[in-house]
Amino acid sequence: MKGVFRVKEQKKISLESLVSEIEKNGRIGRLGKVFKTEKNYYFYDTGTGKVAKLNSNVYIVLKSLLEGMPVEDIKNLQLSKSEFEDAISEIKSAMENEHILQAPPLKTLTGDAVTELDDILENKVENVTLEVTEKCNLRCKYCIYHPSHPEYRAFGHENMKWDVAKKAIDFLKEHSQNAENRHIGFYGGEPLLNFELIERAVEYAKKLFGEDMSFAITTNATLVNDKIAEYFAKNNFNIIISLDGPQEMHDANRLMVNGTGSFEKTVMGAKKLFEAFHKEGKSSKIGFNMVVSGPGYLEQYTKIQEFIEKSEWIPKDVMILTATVDHGPSESDYFLPQGKEDRWFMEEFYEPLMKWEEVYKSNPDNTEKTLFTDGYMDKGMMIIHKRLLTETPIQQYGMNGCCVPGQRRIYVTTKGEFLHCEKVGNIPCLGNVNEGFDKEKIKKLYVEDFIEEAKEYCKECWAVNLCTLCYVNCYDANGLHLSYRHNSCRNERKYLEDNLRRYHALMEANPSELEQYNEMEIH
Numbered sequence: 001m002k003g004v005f006r007v008k009e010q011k012k013i014s015l016e017s018l019v020s021e022i023e024k025n026g027r028i029g030r031l032g033k034v035f036k037t038e039k040n041y042y043f044y045d046t047g048t049g050k051v052a053k054l055n056s057n058v059y060i061v062l063k064s065l066l067e068g069m070p071v072e073d074i075k076n077l078q079l080s081k082s083e084f085e086d087a088i089s090e091i092k093s094a095m096e097n098e099h100i101l102q103a104p105p106l107k108t109l110t111g112d113a114v115t116e117l118d119d120i121l122e123n124k125v126e127n128v129t130l131e132v133t134e135k136c137n138l139r140c141k142y143c144i145y146h147p148s149h150p151e152y153r154a155f156g157h158e159n160m161k162w163d164v165a166k167k168a169i170d171f172l173k174e175h176s177q178n179a180e181n182r183h184i185g186f187y188g189g190e191p192l193l194n195f196e197l198i199e200r201a202v203e204y205a206k207k208l209f210g211e212d213m214s215f216a217i218t219t220n221a222t223l224v225n226d227k228i229a230e231y232f233a234k235n236n237f238n239i240i241i242s243l244d245g246p247q248e249m250h251d252a253n254r255l256m257v258n259g260t261g262s263f264e265k266t267v268m269g270a271k272k273l274f275e276a277f278h279k280e281g282k283s284s285k286i287g288f289n290m291v292v293s294g295p296g297y298l299e300q301y302t303k304i305q306e307f308i309e310k311s312e313w314i315p316k317d318v319m320i321l322t323a324t325v326d327h328g329p330s331e332s333d334y335f336l337p338q339g340k341e342d343r344w345f346m347e348e349f350y351e352p353l354m355k356w357e358e359v360y361k362s363n364p365d366n367t368e369k370t371l372f373t374d375g376y377m378d379k380g381m382m383i384i385h386k387r388l389l390t391e392t393p394i395q396q397y398g399m400n401g402c403c404v405p406g407q408r409r410i411y412v413t414t415k416g417e418f419l420h421c422e423k424v425g426n427i428p429c430l431g432n433v434n435e436g437f438d439k440e441k442i443k444k445l446y447v448e449d450f451i452e453e454a455k456e457y458c459k460e461c462w463a464v465n466l467c468t469l470c471y472v473n474c475y476d477a478n479g480l481h482l483s484y485r486h487n488s489c490r491n492e493r494k495y496l497e498d499n500l501r502r503y504h505a506l507m508e509a510n511p512s513e514l515e516q517y518n519e520m521e522i523h
Helices: 015-025 056-066 071-075 081-098 117-123 162-174 191-209 226-234 247-253 263-280 297-310 340-348 352-361 374-385 439-458 486-509 511-518
Strands: 004-006 032-036 041-045 051-054 127-131 183-187 214-219 237-242 286-292 319-324 410-412 417-419
Touching: 015 071, 015 081, 032 056, 032 486, 041 056, 041 486, 051 056, 056 071, 056 081, 117 439, 127 162, 162 191, 162 410, 183 191, 191 214, 191 226, 226 237, 226 263, 237 263, 247 263, 247 297, 263 286, 286 297, 297 319, 297 352, 319 374, 340 486, 352 374, 374 486, 374 511, 486 511
Parallel strands: 004 051, 127 183, 127 410, 183 214, 214 237, 237 286, 286 319
Antiparallel strands: 032 041, 041 051, 410 417
């Protein structure tokens, strides 16, 4: 079983000596995390990525140590003297034989953004996503452009000019000589309101790049006609359609400008796309993004599952992205990982999608079904399956899930400013189409400043080597604002703990199923 070992007993040692030994590497709570399945107890080690299978007594003692329980209170745990001494000895043995509980103190963060920034920005840019218009033909209630959104800002009315689009594509050509992949995306507003620019951009990109180029678009599909559908199919587009499930759910939020629901028009457009792509043998190029607004998440997720199963026009292997409503960044307090406040939060935390899958699959009739949540669940399992795993503790820590700013994607606004992606909101730009990257600004703001502040929190976190959090909810218009991120950190730790549990439960029940993750990639 990958990365799993059993803790073995050795000579006796006092609790005080054990604590003193462990604390050489800092606060104990940063060094790992215990978790349990229905069958077994486990410990995930921060420094090596190893997972130890524990007996119940070792689990109790180790959990108490990691959660910062005072030594005298640990001595009073409901264990016999021999059980307690054996547990202490087994932990010490694992430290010596498996090198656990020895993650070195985190002094800084590193990665390609630190070591290869100049080369990447010059030669390895992979994507530009063009905000082809600020306009939209919908007025979705949860959108940032709707008056009910806490971060509300009015819709713009500007289309991207060809000069801006051309410069962005030229920039990609000039800075992607050593890139592994090259993509151009189209975003809005509703990008089909400026379809002529999309056509012109695709034609120009093909002249520059030949066939070494792929395209993508996110659309509400209400404006899709036969011509547009055929165009996307012939030009190898990856398409994400915004569809929030069955009509009653979709039309509750996704409204036309006149206030009527958009479901029928979205479905009509989606069907045209599937038909056109089917003719080209490319049905897997289309997926859905479904936003669930709650309350009553479990009921709504069941409605989505039933909608997909009953809609014969939706391919069985369709990719589905799901999300809850994003209310924008907000201030949140910092809780020390595995401290009292953090534990209280974890006990009260409710992740509706995982809960729904657990409840839904508890019905024997549903255990073999393909679920719309499979892609989301696979991503979590992949994080655990492909985690950092070493014999001895790593000596460096990466920048969580942060991309190299400007490498994987440049979001180009209608005015030609460069942002990280469409998710980051109103934060300082990376440059623009006229002047290119502002390398000094990127290095200072998104590498040096980020590391200097983030390390103060990451150095106390057991999940630092699993974390996938990026620059989203880390900045405001003036610069770094990490108090926006604390709640995301707690959610991430809970997400990772849940996936450690799910992964090892599957390992116990059917380890061969984990082999599917050998060939998958995390995106």
